[in-house]
Amino acid sequence: MRAAVYDAPGLPLRIAEVPDPRPGPGQAVIRVSACGVCGSDLHATTAGADLARRGAVLGHEVTGEIVEIGPEPVGDWTVGDRVYAIPLGSCGRCPHCLLDRPEECPNQITFGALGPDEPDGAYAEYLTVSLSDLLPVPDGVGMEVAALCEPLATGLVCVRQASLDIGDRVLILGAGPIGLAATIWARFFGARRVAVSERVEHRRELAMRLGATDTIDASSGTDVAAQFAELTGAEPDAVIEAVGRPGMLNAAIAAVRPQGTVVTGGVCMEPDSFDHLLAYYKEPVIRTARVYTKAENQFILEMIAAGRIDPAPMISHRIGLDALPDAFEALRTPTDQCKVMVLP
Ligand SMILES: [Zn+2]
Ligand SMILES: [Zn+2]
Known part of the structure; x- marks a missing residue:
């Protein structure tokens, strides 16, 4: 698949062909519909901070469509479901995850490569996620707006x-x-x-x-x-x-x-x-302020679906994957951008 790869601080992201992700136990692979560019991705890749994992794929504000489900699935998911993925990635198999409280998972690893051990994120065509971190995108809510959930x-x-x-x-x-x-x-x-x-x-x-x-x-x-x-x-x-x-x-x-x-x-x-x-x-x-719960994310999607909040004006730009490296660098000295949404 194609992805935007982070090499090192000071270098722009690089569009490259990387191995297709495969779902492990309790996981799914989603085809990325939208992924927001987050300020923490910019912070983590500045020369002074240098927190992001080199050679990795960033991106953690993501919606997509399930294309493959791994062994030992949890929940009631099927291929084709439209989903929002909570990036505080849980294991999907411990008692907390099985009770649908992934925020309490002791094995939690946020996806999006903002730390040395974190798995790849969603500036890519596909992403591996735990099924326990997924929420359905309600009917009538667009995938870009749902990606603002994070x-x-x-x-x-x-x-x-x-x-x-x-x-x-x-x-x-x-x-x-x-x-x-x-x-x-x-x-x-x-x-x-x-x-x-x-x-x-x-x-x-x-x-x-x-x-x-x-x-x-x-x-x-x-x-x-x-x-x-x-x-x-x-x-x-x-x-x-x-x-x-x-x-x-x-x-x-x-x-x-x-x-x-x-x-x-x-x-x-x-x-x-x-x-x-x-x-x-x-x-x-x-x-x-850091950790949100799955219930809070569910609440947000419901409030969007019910029309009680309308966050859509936050999206200032929509770009394809190829435009991401330039757009990412431009965000380091922001002008009129707010939330830039990547549509791979
Ligand atoms: Zn973010
Ligand atoms: Zn867990």
Whole structure:
């Protein structure tokens, strides 16, 4: 099959012929319909980070069609089923997997090659996945939109970790896919105000389309906390950090109300410091956000199918596999892109 192979930091992805994947016990092979390009793929392949496995295939925001089912199948799947694959790959055979709670699997290995031991991902024509990680794509939901389930799940975890109360005011730092997904869910779960700070005008507009009540131009020199207070009449009860650069955690602590909640949704790839004295006085709850459950993913697909959320505007570009190496490099200095969807 054809795939985009990652060789080393500083080199663009390379389209190559690689061996066709075969399903092991409890696994299926899917023909990839859509795979979103994720910021973590960019982070992991920068020279400084160098986290991705060399010679591997990245990509973990994927929908596809089952083309082959391996031995010892679990669940009620057949060839031709349209599926979304949860990338927190489970073994499919332990008691947790057999009870349909793959997020508790002790043998979990995320696919998408973001670590030295992780299996290949979906910037390719085909992908091997555990049957226990699959969810059906509901009728009427397009495969591209269903592939947004992964960033939507990460945004949902951010909002879950923020433990919102009725009528809370929320500040979201950054309107990339995770910040936008968190915007959708903060609105969905009843925040009174959802203000999104972002430098890029086009992304601020997108935030408004997806449910933000206010936006703040975060260009240099802006006092985001002061602007938030001016717009909403109070400090934010929760701040969701979705940029992942040094200094952002401190900015979130500086903006949140005393004893409010800070969620680190953006992953900062280098050690970062914050003002302990400021945190000491404010006593914020600081929480990370990583693992979503299968039930949460199921919920997201249902909400899309029911028309209660519409994440489709997050997709800014649709490309074939051949265009991926160039598009991937272009995303390192983003301009008007949001979610780039690869349609192999
Ligand atoms: Zn992702
Ligand atoms: Zn398992």
